[in-house]
Amino acid sequence: MLNYTPAIAGWFGYPLELDDRLRLIKDAGFKAVLLWWAVQSAYEPPIPRKVEAAARHGLAVENAHLHYKHVNSLWEEGEEGEHYCNELCGLIASAATYGVPTLVVHPTRTAEPPAFSDLGLSRFMRLVDIAERVNVNLAFENLKAVPRLYELMGLVRSPRVGVCFDSGHNLCHCPDRRVCADFADRIMAVHLHDNHGKNDEHLIPFDGCEDWRRVREELIASSYKGAWSLEVEHPLTDQFGKSLPEDDPYSGYSAEEYLARAFAAQQKLVNGSF
16 A cells, blocks of 8 residues: 555635635645745735644645746746746745745646747746755646647756646646656656546546546656645635536535545545545
8 A cells, every 4th residue: 555645735615714724634634735835815824824824733735836827928028027937936935945845837827828938948947046056846737738848848957847747637638648657757746636528627536537547557657756635626616717517516515524525535546445
């Protein structure tokens, strides 16, 4: 039996205060949490308070997700891209300050991002330079424009740069590719969730059509030894622009019931009991 730390994103769809969410996460059996890493956030407290709250509830911070609203601007000329790049550099440095080992980074935001550019690559290399200097890992995530990930990873060779394998995105955005297998020696973070192959639903594993046996085998075959982290979200709200499922499989679930189902699915996946 494998022994991977059970982890889950701090936001799982219920509009509760972060402290309450973390308490429920801990009570459900999870040992680690994924945090949102931004200077300002409409939904969560400032970074120092988030880190303190995780520690107070005995939860390790497995990784944190850099905000990505302006990421496309990194590939384009203009002040927005420069400002955003500088902001990300500061956030990478702050991750080292607060002991966060890995940050998840979006290379793009949309299905048709700006064209690849030398300027964009130079800005990403600035992020890599900061990460190397402060000893923080950058895990680039597979998204809708997955060729950009492959292009970027082919050009950026650093021990501090790897891939965040997102199983849900692989299933609905690029099912013809096997991201985890393709980057088996460079996986630095995982986001595990399910869907029905069309939309990014962020369902609990085994509630969609993902082949979890194959995902499990690919994770085991990779060099990744971190937490098998869930990035699931109860479809109570579409405030983040996600596509909601036609049928809510968690209708009437309390936050405690939802987390219990998520924890059971995580354990089922790790133990291979399916």
